[in-house]
Amino acid sequence: MGIESHLGIVTTCLDKVVNWARKNSPWPMTFGLACCALEMMVTVSARHDIARFGAEVYRGSPRQADLLIVPGTLTKKMLPMILRLYEQMPEPKWVIAYGACACTGGVFRTYNVVQGIDQYIPVDVYMAGCPPKPESLLTAIMKLREKIDRESLRDRG
Amino acid sequence: MNKRELFQYVRSASPVTLEGARECPDCVEVRVDAKDLLSFMRFLKTNDVLAFDLISDVTAVDHYTSRKPRFDVVYHIFSLKNSQRIRVKVAVDEGESVVSVTSVWRGAEWLEREVYDMFGIWFDDHPDMRRILMPEDYKYFPLRKDFPLEGIED
Numbered sequence: 001m002g003i004e005s006h007l008g009i010v011t012t013c014l015d016k017v018v019n020w021a022r023k024n025s026p027w028p029m030t031f032g033l034a035c036c037a038l039e040m041m042v043t044v045s046a047r048h049d050i051a052r053f054g055a056e057v058y059r060g061s062p063r064q065a066d067l068l069i070v071p072g073t074l075t076k077k078m079l080p081m082i083l084r085l086y087e088q089m090p091e092p093k094w095v096i097a098y099g100a101c102a103c104t105g106g107v108f109r110t111y112n113v114v115q116g117i118d119q120y121i122p123v124d125v126y127m128a129g130c131p132p133k134p135e136s137l138l139t140a141i142m143k144l145r146e147k148i149d150r151e152s153l154r155d156r157g
Numbered sequence: 158m159n160k161r162e163l164f165q166y167v168r169s170a171s172p173v174t175l176e177g178a179r180e181c182p183d184c185v186e187v188r189v190d191a192k193d194l195l196s197f198m199r200f201l202k203t204n205d206v207l208a209f210d211l212i213s214d215v216t217a218v219d220h221y222t223s224r225k226p227r228f229d230v231v232y233h234i235f236s237l238k239n240s241q242r243i244r245v246k247v248a249v250d251e252g253e254s255v256v257s258v259t260s261v262w263r264g265a266e267w268l269e270r271e272v273y274d275m276f277g278i279w280f281d282d283h284p285d286m287r288r289i290l291m292p293e294d295y296k297y298f299p300l301r302k303d304f305p306l307e308g309i310e311d
Contacts, residue, residue, distance in 0.1 A: 111308025
């Protein structure tokens with residue numbers, strides 16, 4: 001609108017506060033597709049302790065979630081459901097494509113598998129692996145934290 | 158009842174003419190005409206000696222251009238009483254339909270839907286003839302030999 005350009009210092013300071021809050025509580029949605037989901041579940045266990053990043057609160061409802069982890073093979077039949085869940089999540093929201101299948105379709109170069117979730121929804125972090133280890137999910141979340149840190153309220157409400 | 162006895166009993170007691178019957182290494186295999194399918198299946202189910210009461214699988218084979226009629230629908234049926242299996246094959250061409258065996262075994266319902274979904278073989282008198290695995294608006298039949306593995310982009 002233009003008003004932000006006159007409030008540069010204010011929004012920059014506000015960005016820091018808001019981003020600090022957002023990056024320390026990216027609540028993921030309880031959602032699993034395939035074997036990658038098992039690695040995701042292990043990440044929540046005490047050994048890997050995803051709570052360090054404030055991301056241990058898996059929400060059962062997309063309306064309470066900030067982070068959509070797409071863990072596993074996405075079939076074309078499942079696609080309408082995941083799009084609906086994504087659209088039900090309130091802004092700001094982030095997406096991690098977790099595993100080779102979610103990134104590119106993986107080994108399933110066939111008629112029934114979506115060849116990468118990024119054809120349909122914007123992806124923030126891609127994590128390769130088949131399946132990626134729990135440490136990889138933590139890496140993805142750390143990458144996502146860096147990305148959130150660079151965001152501005154001017155770009156995203 | 159062992160496999161040999163089963164084979165001989167089915168051949169002698171069948172109410173319909175069998176187009177082919179043989180003892181395969183795994184089980185007895187018979188081939189029937191499409192018009193005789195339902196009466197033969199009912200015989201397998203209701204005959205007290207055979208008692209084929211469990212339908213394990215319904216699938217199909219696509220011979221594409223190498224044979225006419227193009228498809229074989231294959232039924233694998235198990236008898237809990239005798240611990241024996243039987244394989245029934247029925248030939249069907251593209252565009253033709255087969256009669257559903259859901260009136261004999263209710264468990265065939267989803268199996269026949271899967272055959273329809275993958276091969277496009279229609280089953281008459283089926284209670285709910287829809288696709289089961291692919292999206293409902295999908296236009297192709299992916300296990301046909303002329304369908305590319307990577308699919309067809311719309």
